[in-house]
Amino acid sequence: MTKTVLVGAGHLAFHFQNQLTKSKKFQLIQWYSRSIEKVTFSQKKLDITDQLYQLKEADLYLICVSDDAIASVSKKIETEGLVAHCAGGVPLDRLKGPSKKAVFYPLQTFTKGADLSFEQLPFCIETTAASDQKILQDLAEELGGTAHKIDSQKRAMIHLIAVFLNNFGNHLLHLGNDLAKKNNIPFEIFHPLIHETFAKALSNGPKNAQTGPALRHDQKTIDKHLSLLDDKDIKKLYIHLTYSIQKKHEQ
């Protein structure tokens, strides 16, 4: 059994806790949170603490704190074990202290209150020493996911791409949802279109899947759409995205 300590009590940490208590290969021996009341519900089963100096010796420390706290928290962990943070946008060397270091980044969006699954999820793994890879590969597989060896530079690019796909993609849905609300159009009528957009982009490739007024340089429709938008920033965004589509398809 790989003795494991969980550091942090955000949404990701809760999900790790939930999965690891079921594991037969990884034994969750302790859970740290700065706010101990967040984790007290599991008191009877698991050792909990709000003091980093009280951390037990373990094989693996999974750090699931905010990006800004990774350096200060890791500095205080004294161990022979492996210390791994789980942040996509943070390089490995943000981890401080003398311990062995790693990154274990699940490529997914996590929100409080939303169900989530590690099933088939890619975990991006980086370690200082090659010999530390296996423990995190095993963890990825034990969680139901897939392991991918990715260095800090490539992970930064993956994180950037994830922003385009998730944050920006979700924002377009937000803008569409708001326009629908303002015009008394039930957003549900767009669900089949949204579903098809993603299904088609993934099966045919997004380049082949593109359609619409921007692609066919249909300036009459573009002008009509712009006349329907009263927010000047959203109007600018429409123009910018239209131009970007046209430019991309001329390349």
Added chain:
Amino acid sequence: MTKTVLVGAGHLAFHFQNQLTKSKKFQLIQWYSRSIEKVTFSQKKLDITDQLYQLKEADLYLICVSDDAIASVSKKIETEGLVAHCAGGVPLDRLKGPSKKAVFYPLQTFTKGADLSFEQLPFCIETTAASDQKILQDLAEELGGTAHKIDSQKRAMIHLIAVFLNNFGNHLLHLGNDLAKKNNIPFEIFHPLIHETFAKALSNGPKNAQTGPALRHDQKTIDKHLSLLDDKDIKKLYIHLTYSIQKKHEQ
């Protein structure tokens, strides 16, 4: 049986043809295409023509030609029946001639070579005379879809929203796909993230689903991402979308 004539031979027309030949309520009696070779494969079963003056008298004419051709094609159809175009971005009064007029707009993205389904698909229906609604409601249902009474003004807004959700959403996938290719990152590792993005936006609402550096005003990560983008237009688009997320969440 509602006698129906199909006008045009694009992807949508082919799918209508495919569905209508199975129908027991709608009888496809003729198919027009300017380029007759496009529709000759069905010659034995169906009357085909490349001459508008040869159109047979029917209850319903479904016009599936390009937006720009709707006026000139409709002007030449002489009938007691109902003439309906299928374009989202085109108002009903673009139809010319003395016939009864309607719009029958399937809210979906259609691309050549991609499978498509009318199952559960919303059809936006508009007619000059209220008495003509029923024939198109029946058609929507016969095709497996749902009928929605939508006037030209509201349909223009729906078409605009569809551009945000589909064309612009697909473009973000295109940009992400290209960045992945350039950096030798297999795009498949983003599939669970893409799937979750849409699932979560639809179940929790896109406002609640938002996460990431823009939302938490994490300028350090934003600056890092901008340093990774070498195309100045894509850099501008990142800045614009980041600003738009921040503005939207302050409203």
